[in-house]
Amino acid sequence: MPDTVLPRGAPAPEPDPPPAPRRRRWLLAVLLLVALGAGGLLLRDDISALLHPAVPAQTAAPLAAPPPALxxxxxxxxxxxxxRRITGDGSVVAWEELVIGAEAGGLRVAEVPVQEGEAVREGQLLVRLEDALLTAQRDQAEAAIAEAEAALRIARQDLARAVELTRTQSVPRQTLEQREAAEAQAEARLASARARRDEAVARLAQARILAPTDGIVSRRTALPGAVTQPGQEMMRLIRDGRVELDARVPELELAALRPGQRVRVIHGERVIEAEVRAIAPTVSPETRLGTVHVALPPDSGLRPGMFARAEIIPDPxxxxxxxxxxxxxxxxxxxxxxxxxxxxxxxxxxxxxxxxxxxxxxxxxxxxxxxxxxxxxxxxxxxxxxxxxxxxxxxx
Structure with a gap:
């Protein structure tokens, strides 16, 4: 542009206008394209690295083993x-419960000196029956014996005289034979009288019902004044006071059990040391359970009818x-x-x-x-x- 000399006092010329807005937009578009191109190159390199990982320089070297986890x-x-312990449960029962009955019938109960739960000794009186009639029968048998003995003495004396007379032929042989027969009859009558006496004594003994062994009275059914019948139950006795637990055990466990093995009997919070007495030879076909008889000690405190659990310890x-x-x-x-x-x-x-x-x-x-x-x-x-x-x- 040619230099122009402005006259003094003339105003200064205005500056050139700024670039148009479309030029700025063009510059921004170019910068954006450059940025996108650079990002695409980086993305392509990452994808290539993933698809084609770099092979290490020493490919023949084995991989290191992972460290132990723990x-x-x-x-x-x-x-x-x-x-092992075999578990079973069941009820406490008497070792042997003896049923004491009346042998004589038609007699009135005169006395029952024992009560349920009382310990008794062998030979102790349990029940006494009225024995007046039986005593009279015994006395009658004793009298019959005395009469038969007297008749036998007379028969023997007659026989002795007949023997002496026969030697002198003072009496016929028939008389001697009659005296011998009379002696035999007297002896038979005496034996019969003695047998009746023994029967009367035995019946009299039946009026006193005695304990056959030591034990504990578990039940008493005899009442004073009642009239007995032959075979009528009078009371029950737990022999020697011994009780045991009849534990029910699964059939598959029975083979490991033997008499004498230790048992822990659990009743509530109590634990009682016991042992196996016997194993029942049969198994219930309904439940497939066998019965193990566990002998309890005398001081166990358990009574028949109680329920307890047993832990049987077989041989290791x-x-x-x-x-x-x-x-x-x-x-x-x-x-x-x-x-x-x-x-x-x-x-x-x-x-x-x-x-x-x-x-x-x-x-x-x-x-x-x-x-x-x-x-x-x-x-x-x-x-x-x-x-x-x-x-x-x-x-x-």
């Missing part, structure tokens, strides 16, 4: 003497056991973690008796295999572990 302690499965037998802390429950079933080549393998097992911190393994484990004791709850099947000790002593 340091654990283990224990060996080993046989141990473990006594060797069983494969592991510490109870090694037992897990996975999917509702018992299991253990077996250590094999520094890894754990989940093994389902069948358990049995649990006692004194150990549990019986009935199936699923072999003797000598190592199982995880501590930390098993934090491991899964196949995890690598570090064994703290080769083995720990089981607390048995």
């Amino acid at each position: 340091t654990v302690t283990v224990a060996e499965a080993r046989p141990a003497l473990l006594a 037998t060797p069983r494969l056991t592991v510490p109870q802390s090694a037992l897990l429950f996975r999917e509702g079933s018992p299991a253990v973690l077996v250590v094999e080549d520094e890894r754990v393998v989940l093994r389902q097992v069948q358990t049995g008796v649990r006692r004194d911190g150990v549990v019986e393994i009935a199936d699923g484990l072999e003797a000598g295999e190592r199982v995880v004791v501590s930390g098993a709850g934090f491991l899964r099947d196949g995890d690598r572990v570090r064994v703290a000790e080769p083995a720990i002593a089981d607390r048995r």
